[in-house]
Amino acid sequence: MLFPYLDIILRSAAVYLFMTIALKIFGKKELSQLNTADIILILLISNSVQNAMVGSDTSLWGGLVAALVLFVINFIIKKLTRKYKILDELLLDKPEVLIHNGKLDFKALSKLDISNDELKEAIREHGVEHYTEVKLCMLEIDGTISVISEDKKNLKQSHYKRKRNHKNFRK
Numbered sequence: 001m002l003f004p005y006l007d008i009i010l011r012s013a014a015v016y017l018f019m020t021i022a023l024k025i026f027g028k029k030e031l032s033q034l035n036t037a038d039i040i041l042i043l044l045i046s047n048s049v050q051n052a053m054v055g056s057d058t059s060l061w062g063g064l065v066a067a068l069v070l071f072v073i074n075f076i077i078k079k080l081t082r083k084y085k086i087l088d089e090l091l092l093d094k095p096e097v098l099i100h101n102g103k104l105d106f107k108a109l110s111k112l113d114i115s116n117d118e119l120k121e122a123i124r125e126h127g128v129e130h131y132t133e134v135k136l137c138m139l140e141i142d143g144t145i146s147v148i149s150e151d152k153k154n155l156k157q158s159h160y161k162r163k164r165n166h167k168n169f170r171k
Helices: 003-026 036-054 060-083 085-091 106-111 116-125
Strands: 096-100 134-139 144-149
Touching: 003 036, 003 060, 036 060, 060 085, 096 106, 116 134, 116 144
Parallel strands: none
Antiparallel strands: 096 134, 134 144
């Protein structure tokens, strides 16, 4: 009874691998806050890969097998990335320092396409007025920007979510 679903298992695993690689190449950071175009893209991708996973089997069992395979692969990948650092480094993004002790890292900001306006907005949302008041500002792995200010009283526990990709960062 498993062999009729072997094709679905292999197809689902291939789609999972493809989507993991595609997100690594095109950037998970952009998924931290979705706009209309992002939602449309996700819906179209899910619709296009559905047939690739289940093939001609449109039965309830075929869909459940495909979903189960995706959950199992995701569970295994999470366990393996915790156990093996090299796999963690290969698959998962790392936090990036944007500001350290009031000094902007222009190279990182440029590489990540974070604009001056976007960075200022994130800092203001944390109750900080100027870069020089920032002890540490990081782009976290989930795409949020966290800020630790020099003044511990103004420290807020909110996270700024990136809205879109800007390429006009200026000093």
